[in-house]
Amino acid sequence: MAEKKGPDREAGVLVVGLGRFGSSLAATMDRLGQDVLAVEKDPALIAQWSGRIPLVEADASNPEALEQLGAKEFGAAVVGVGSSLEASVLITGNLVDLGTPQIWAKAISAEHGRILTRIGAHHVVFPESDAGSRVAHLVSGKLIDYIEVEDGFTIVKMRPPKEMQGFTLAQSNVRRKYGITVMGVKSPGQEFVYATPETRVSANDLLVCSGHAELLERFAARP
Known part of the structure; x- marks a missing residue:
């Protein structure tokens, strides 16, 4: 097995499943310099990602396979398998049995999420729904990111x-008028700056604002 060895494996993350969700997560974590190991049983996906991220070919629904690759040494695991409910539940259950401190599991429905929570997943995520x-x-609306x-x-x-x-x-006083807070301003060609009462806003600026979703939507809808 081409398992990655690292000095701080307890801080590492095991990613099971190299579908769109799992592969994106594993590749991003590896690019950020974090200790990550991907586990996949599909030879086609193994061939696609071999040499690009640390990975091993194994069937994570088999508890012995997880033990052999040292899954219990990782501080966190992400179960990216979502299309097969049975495989998702088996893999999550195996990680629970191994005592994995933090288990993140992908769910494709509310019922799927409830099952994962019941068997011991610490965090359930709904990528498609989110x-x-x-x-x-x-x-x-007029929002650029949310x-x-x-x-x-x-x-x-937003603009x-x-x-x-x-x-x-201070002059526009949007916090009092609309109940939202402008946290920072990004002007074209300039560094992002945290907002102060003296920060002047131009038409080409980007604002980073916080507040309740409904208030922000109303504010962004203004001409």
Whole structure:
């Protein structure tokens, strides 16, 4: 097995499944210099990703295979298998039995997510649902980027409404008027700067704002 050896494997991440979700996650983590090992049983995907990310060919639904590749040494594992409910549950259960400290598991439905939670997954993610919700906000309004943090609190990137252009944040007073906070401003060709009351906004700037999702949507809808 072409297993990656590292000095700090306990801080490493095991990624099971090299579909779109798992491969993107593993490749990004590897590019960021994090200790990551991908596990995949499909020879075609192994051939596609061989030499690009650290990986090993194994069937993670087999607990002995996970033990042999040292899965219990990792501090976290991501189960990227979603198309097969049985495989997803078996792999997650195997990682729970190994005592993996943090298990992130992909789910393709609410029921799938509930099962993963019941058997011991610490975090359940819904990539398709989350992406659809995010894109809906971008398509339907003037938002350039949208991240919902928790309980409706959201951070967005947007162009400034006309009423802000040419004025400082103190003059436009958007927090009092609209209940949102301008966190920072990015002007063309300039570094991102954290906003102060004296920050002047121009038509070509990008704003990074925070607040409740509904308030931000209303603010972004202004001309």
